[in-house]
Amino acid sequence: MKQQELLNIPPFTEGINRVDGKLKVTGAAKYAAEFNLPNMAWAVLVPSTITKGTISTIDTKAAERAPGVLKVITYLNAPKLPGYDSGKDPSKPPTGGGPLRLFVDNTVKFNGHPIAMVVADSFERATYAASLVKATYNKESFQTDASKVLDKADTPKGPRFADYKRGNPEEWQNAPVKVEEEYIIPIEVHNPMELSAIVAHWTADDKVTVYDKTQGVKSTQNAIAQAFKLPPDNVQVITKFVGGAFGNALRTWPHETATVMAAQMIKRPVKLVLTREMQFNSVGFRPYTWQKIRIGATADGKFTGLIHEARAQTSSFEEFTEGTVNMARFMYACPNVGTIYKITPVDTNTPTWMRGPGEATGAFALESAIDELAYKLNLDPIELRIRNHADTDPENGKPFSTKYLKEAYEMGADKIGWKNRPSKPGTLTEDGWLIGYGMGSGVFGAGRGRATVKATMQSDGILLLQTAVTDIGVGTGTAMTQIAADAFGIPSSKIKFELGDSSLPPSPTQGGSMITSTVGGAVHDACLALKEKFQQLIGNGGSDKPDYAKVLKDKGLQQLDVTITSSGSSEMRDFSSYSYSVHFVQVKVHPKTGVTRINKVVSVADSGHIVSPKTARSQVVGGAIGGIGMALMEEAVIDHRFGRYVNADLAGYHVPVHADIPQIDALFVNKPDYKVNPMGAKGMGEIALIGMSAAVANAIYNATGKRFRELPITPDKVMI
Amino acid sequence: MDEQYNEGLPDGQGQSAGNPRRDFLKKSTLLTAVALTPGVAVKAAENHVDEHVAAVFEKLPVDIEINGVKHNVLVEPRVTLLDLLREQLNLTGTKKGCDYGQCGACTVHVDGHRVNSCLTLAVMVDGKKVTTIEGLAKGDELHPMQEAFIKHDGFQCGYCTPGQIMSAVACVREGHAGSEMEIREYMSGNICRCGAYPNIVNAIMEVKAGGQQV
Structure with missing residues (x-):
């Protein structure tokens, strides 16, 4: 014990341990690629070596003759999938264009576009045979550098993306103090530790089971059913564990459909695991985005006008959009606000939402600009934010369901020791390092969708809850168990939560910080309904907390169950609901080498009642670390002469490692918001990252007096 | 004796193979190799017969003790320890995160030392003791x-x-x-x-x- 005190182990938060913890620490948790089926074959993709053009010849003879090869699939021999002819593809994003489809024609749309799939009886044989596929191409000129075609950016279709105006946004120009600056983030790649993978198994001519890495078993079920024109019930998607995703498994990508097709062609189960390199061009990324903030304030720090403009990359064949500029509309009280959002096509694969998504990109610009304005005004950045605090939603005039942002500022400032922050940058040193403090805030919508949960009291007294949600690692099963324990009034050890199977009652895709609210709400409602059913069974005068197993036995029942579909109340429409985060960072910067070290981090979440403290804390810590990566190291670099990534692996694409990360304080305001759901809980997956990169950049400015408006802030930039 | 080599073979190819490497050496003496006219050899190569022949004799017997259990497997020299564990022995607790030794997800112990199993060929651990995550706990008692x-x-x-x-x-x-x-x-x-x-x-x-x- 004494030794522990010496090692200064911080107390961990309360709350139950992760319900699937034992499976994860013993290696028993099974991820998509780990369902090894009898007679299974292995598939390997052959990527294009050019960036844009058409395949003129493709020679598969050598590959076909290689030992163990069962099939080589190209556009020349791939069957036409019935669902590709017509119909809406549920996997495609809400705006224009169409999703990529593999092996339908000879076009190459980006570097690494798969041109063939080799299926063999072992992984090594498939890999070797894939190297034997040779293609010649008609090359076309291409552009992969979005920064060169920003002037070609266009407003996406749909009212959500139209230019927004409140009052006269140009008012910023007449202010006595103003900031007009540009901010850039590079391409960032999710790079979860688990590689995208799928095992497809046709169990009958018209029935297929897939073990897939997806954030939504129902959406993948629909996408595959659509492509193969099958009734959805004939497609079963199983995703028991997801090894992180951060958005890259929100869609059903073409390699998944192609593997299902391969399994159909060879009449054997087929496994495909993408390589790490393919994670960069096959499953989305955070797009390169240029932003400009124009903001003006009165001498006492009242915002008079704000314009947030963004131009981001999309692919040549599909529009990808996200909420990059949304925060500017409602985060601060400002009478004159404008937002402009445009996308520009380049010859890469389509980007997709990456944790925090567009809001994280937008918050880097907005929260950096506000920091710049604070220095110009000679005001504390927190004080400037408080002077522009929005008491009601300035975008729609609605009251907030709850908002404890000011409390969050205070909690974080106290914890990090904000009072020690030098008001003049570059003035605090320690052992030859420059010390600086910075903060940034984040916000994300807190909603509740529709989910269906089946609650069953079994004869052994275990409450079984079932729904087709996935857990990408955030601890959904743990949070749901906690919610059920509270709602049903039994210990969490008596609850089993089953997820990750499309044949279970429907749940939405895990993303957008919605699951605790949506599925948790349905779990809560199902528990209450089952409790009610028991009360009716027992009759008046029965115990409020009966021995459920005994009741079932006495009544001669095997089990008692309810299936409940629930969603948010109509009352929600009268309010604006958001989760907020405030991140505080203390950095040290070495003036000669330009190295930045993160000394201290305090992240505060105002995300309603915290239902599962232990996993919630981990989620906030993890988001902060993701934000540190975004700020200091993450950048996928394309050599635009060839259109190819030059750092498509984890040695070249830097993410934070143990040595980069100190102890991190995660604090919670922990005040419930019962308007959103009966638990009073709001999402926190996105806010954990949103605003963090600005906090780091602002801290580096405080330490050095140098302002960095382009991420990542690597030592080479700092030392110059 | 023969069956023990079947473990690592796809499609049960080891059923009658015995020790293919030894068989191959028995059947193809140096003399018969020399007797092959160059023309025949070229033709065989063109038809990828050589690859099919290679596929049979290029597997090597490997004896490994994994989590206290002895395994005698036949593996191609290009098979990594990671893929042997995951794809052939169904020990999927060891993870593939990059295949380049950059992420550590595949870390196992070989004779007590931590190694990246994706950078270790299975033939390199012949005669050695491997511990994976599945072998860390003592029955139900976690490490x-x-x-x-x-x-x-x-x-x-x-x-x-x-x-x-x-x-x-x-x-x-x-x-x-x-x-x-x-x-x-x-x-x-x-x-x-x-x-x-x-x-x-x-x-x-x-x-x-x-x-x-x-």
């Missing part, structure tokens, strides 16, 4: 490091976890868990994208401080 990971929530998605735990055990055994800074340095080969680093370090510190046998 102290596994217990500490659960207690400190040293993971989220769990995919890097087996590698982190195998590395963490080795880190303590090597004497590299003397301080928080030292642990962070010696655990930096194991990437966690969910960002469980502080919790992992706390788990290791607790095990180290507890002084249990790891």
Whole structure:
């Protein structure tokens, strides 16, 4: 014990341990690629070596003759999938264009576009045979550098993306103090530790089971059913564990459909695991985005006008959009606000939402600009934010369901020791390092969708809850168990939560910080309904907390169950609901080498009642670390002469490692918001990252007096 | 004797193969090799007969003790220890995160030392003892490091976890868990994208401080 005190182990938060913890620490948790089926074959993709053009010849003879090869699939021999002819593809994003489809024609749309799939009886044989596929191409000129075609950016279709105006946004120009600056983030790649993978198994001519890495078993079920024109019930998607995703498994990508097709062609189960390199061009990324903030304030720090403009990359064949500029509309009280959002096509694969998504990109610009304005005004950045605090939603005039942002500022400032922050940058040193403090805030919508949960009291007294949600690692099963324990009034050890199977009652895709609210709400409602059913069974005068197993036995029942579909109340429409985060960072910067070290981090979440403290804390810590990566190291670099990534692996694409990360304080305001759901809980997956990169950049400015408006802030930039 | 080599073969190809390498050597003496006219050899190569022949004799017998269980497998020399574990022996607790030795998800112990199994060919561990995450617990009794990971929530998605735990055990055994800074340095080969680093370090510190046998 004494030794522990010496090692200064911080107390961990309360709350139950992760319900699937034992499976994860013993290696028993099974991820998509780990369902090894009898007679299974292995598939390997052959990527294009050019960036844009058409395949003129493709020679598969050598590959076909290689030992163990069962099939080589190209556009020349791939069957036409019935669902590709017509119909809406549920996997495609809400705006224009169409999703990529593999092996339908000879076009190459980006570097690494798969041109063939080799299926063999072992992984090594498939890999070797894939190297034997040779293609010649008609090359076309291409552009992969979005920064060169920003002037070609266009407003996406749909009212959500139209230019927004409140009052006269140009008012910023007449202010006595103003900031007009540009901010850039590079391409960032999710790079979860688990590689995208799928095992497809046709169990009958018209029935297929897939073990897939997806954030939504129902959406993948629909996408595959659509492509193969099958009734959805004939497609079963199983995703028991997801090894992180951060958005890259929100869609059903073409390699998944192609593997299902391969399994159909060879009449054997087929496994495909993408390589790490393919994670960069096959499953989305955070797009390169240029932003400009124009903001003006009165001498006492009242915002008079704000314009947030963004131009981001999309692919040549599909529009990808996200909420990059949304925060500017409602985060601060400002009478004159404008937002402009445009996308520009380049010859890469389509980007997709990456944790925090567009809001994280937008918050880097907005929260950096506000920091710049604070220095110009000679005001504390927190004080400037408080002077522009929005008491009601300035975008729609609605009251907030709850908002404890000011409390969050205070909690974080106290914890990090904000009072020690030098008001003049570059003035605090320690052992030859420059010390600086910075903060940034984040916000994300807190909603509740529709989910269906089946609650069953079994004869052994275990409450079984079932729904087709996935857990990408955030601890959904743990949070749901906690919610059920509270709602049903039994210990969490008596609850089993089953997820990750499309044949279970429907749940939405895990993303957008919605699951605790949506599925948790349905779990809560199902528990209450089952409790009610028991009360009716027992009759008046029965115990409020009966021995459920005994009741079932006495009544001669095997089990008692309810299936409940629930969603948010109509009352929600009268309010604006958001989760907020405030991140505080203390950095040290070495003036000669330009190295930045993160000394201290305090992240505060105002995300309603915290239902599962232990996993919630981990989620906030993890988001902060993701934000540190975004700020200091993450950048996928394309050599635009060839259109190819030059750092498509984890040695070249830097993410934070143990040595980069100190102890991190995660604090919670922990005040419930019962308007959103009966638990009073709001999402926190996105806010954990949103605003963090600005906090780091602002801290580096405080330490050095140098302002960095382009991420990542690597030592080479700092030392110059 | 023959059956023991079947384990690592796809499609049960080992059923009648015996020891194909030895058989091949028996059947194709140097003399018969010389007797092959160059023309025949070229033609065989063109038709990829050579590859089919190679496929039979290029498998090597490997004896490995994995988690206390002896395995005699026939593997191609290009098969990594990681793929042998995951794809042939169905020991999927060891994870593939990059295949380039850059992430540490595939960390196992070979004769007590931590190695990246994706950078280790299966033939290199012939005659050695391998411990994977599946072999760390004693039956139902978890290893102290596994217990500490659960207690400190040293993971989220769990995919890097087996590698982190195998590395963490080795880190303590090597004497590299003397301080928080030292642990962070010696655990930096194991990437966690969910960002469980502080919790992992706390788990290791607790095990180290507890002084249990790891």
